[in-house]
Amino acid sequence: MTDPRFSYLQTPCLLVDEARMQRNIHRLSDHAVTLGVSLRPHLKTTKSVEAARYVLADGNGPATVSTLAEAEVFAAAGIRDILYGVGICASKLDRIIALHRAGCRVTVLLDCAAQAEAVASASRAAGIVIPALIEIDSDGHRSGLSPNDPALVEVGRILVNGGAELTGVLCHAGGSYGSVGRDAHVKCAEQERLAVVQAADALRAAGLPCPVVSVGSTPTAHAAKDLTGVTELRAGVYVFFDLVMAGIGACSVDDIALSVLTTVIGHQKEREWTICDAGWMAMSRDRGTAAQRVDQGYGIVCDSAGVPIPGLIMVQANQEHGVIARHPDFKGAIPTLPVDTQLRILPNHACATAAQHSGYHVVPKEAGAPLMKWSRFGGW
């Protein structure tokens, strides 16, 4: 039975389950309170001002972003404390300065002397003290200095002596996405904590300031048991969660708040294929579960109420065609789904799937209440 509220929706489109999203948000904000750290949610997953009101403390608190476009949209919406969590380069500093002039404190991230010199130089030229965090690497995942790298103090001194602000240190334990189970995530979280605390100690021992000690990734943020020495926690995808996070045990499938509503448009009966109108354009090309214990294809197929249909996944995707078929491990009967049936697909990676769409249809937590529409933006 199709939900009558979905009958006017043009598929494919994004659905958000408000009750699940709120539960996800409260779980982590409660945990941050228990740990005694502030929470700086990453808005790169939702990219929506309406969603940000749910996610941020008091609807307006500290935020992390992944693009200057996000910083500009959220600054225009009144958010005044933003961390741009991707390494800065000289050509982006004009927009950072403009945001400061508009009253938004944007902190930048860096890990080398050339970046620190660019930030210090721009600070002096603009007469604005740009705050900067030094990125620390705890697991070889991507960017950042090793906490015992002498360049750490050198970079800190360039900032302080050059007229910028050394705000502290930041670590993102991205390697935790490849670790399975709570025990593994607890270890990643402790490794992340030790790296930044060691780096903060090194800066302070050199006479440099380090008020902010920031950690976070969705798996480590939820698993951390003790954050002594840390001041701030970051996470992003937890707001929606997804099959990749479920696959590593960071959530359950029942926590996934984002899905793609799709309509059946055909069949290939000999192969037990059902063709639907959500292809990779609607799902994204993300195949994050391919490397996990259970490969969920392009996503788990649910009925239009969001209840998974046993054994059905999207096995392949073309641009505007999704092929729904039996999971190779499933031996039971699978249902016939006539043309025009609406289904929901739970995605591998919420950040990637949401990015394919320009808005969300939100299913309110009150049973039967009308859908809400939230905007979403992209770009740089």
Add this chain to the structure above:
Amino acid sequence: MTDPRFSYLQTPCLLVDEARMQRNIHRLSDHAVTLGVSLRPHLKTTKSVEAARYVLADGNGPATVSTLAEAEVFAAAGIRDILYGVGICASKLDRIIALHRAGCRVTVLLDCAAQAEAVASASRAAGIVIPALIEIDSDGHRSGLSPNDPALVEVGRILVNGGAELTGVLCHAGGSYGSVGRDAHVKCAEQERLAVVQAADALRAAGLPCPVVSVGSTPTAHAAKDLTGVTELRAGVYVFFDLVMAGIGACSVDDIALSVLTTVIGHQKEREWTICDAGWMAMSRDRGTAAQRVDQGYGIVCDSAGVPIPGLIMVQANQEHGVIARHPDFKGAIPTLPVDTQLRILPNHACATAAQHSGYHVVPKEAGAPLMKWSRFGGW
């Protein structure tokens, strides 16, 4: 040396090489003339009215689209003959009718009785004869009836007797994307031709009309040597081409007209990693070369003029970080690329990469001429 025209661009962003794009367009339109068929380019790759003027015959000729949003935008731009090349369902017929009422002839695609009945019923209810093609399957790739399936004539009769228009048959040899080399593509093209010609004969033998016999995929469209019995050729990605098409020999790397301009934002020197600001959000998650003979990661790295840098590819991507490193097969020296260096990345899959952006910066074929800006849209 950075192209001075790129100094004001915010990275990551899309670049189009106008000269290469025009060469790609002319190559296929000349081939269609030689084969004696009309060309109905697929606009799903570019999704741009400005690009459509280059691609379509006389800037305005017959087009194929993959979404109703494309049909609506291109109809509003004055294009009057559009094939919606994805299986139709009842809930989408209101928008098809509205397009017809606005003066645009939109042909739908279907392969089962339920769809034919819905199209016939909508035709009668609206007093508009909706034209429909029956999809034929030549290679088990996705949708379509086998040319000898008795349902073919049944579906045709439902359309004709029910008040819709049976326009003909269509085949898309999507399996050709997995075939390597010109000889293999020639065989796929002949298989595609034989399937639709057999289907057209079956319809005509049953006393049904079949004026349109449509084939196409980028590899088969270029490889076809004889299209006897076919009236129309379709292709899409050839306008830009990409590494997947180069990997199967459907083009050379020098034909690729689309790239992502990116800026270096950091390094991990011990690993010879260069970090840039084009992550998967800018490149898409498409890893289409992963299954090919040469895995190009997330793309081939070029200097800002578009010349490939030997041995450098984007080996991994996070949301807003690309990791540039040595191709595992390359043994030579790789250059140091300082922070703020601009680079271009050639993508695996032009349709997917372009879809991550809201516009194109076009490098004109006249040396040194100012960049042009073309819009691009998405959605459904």
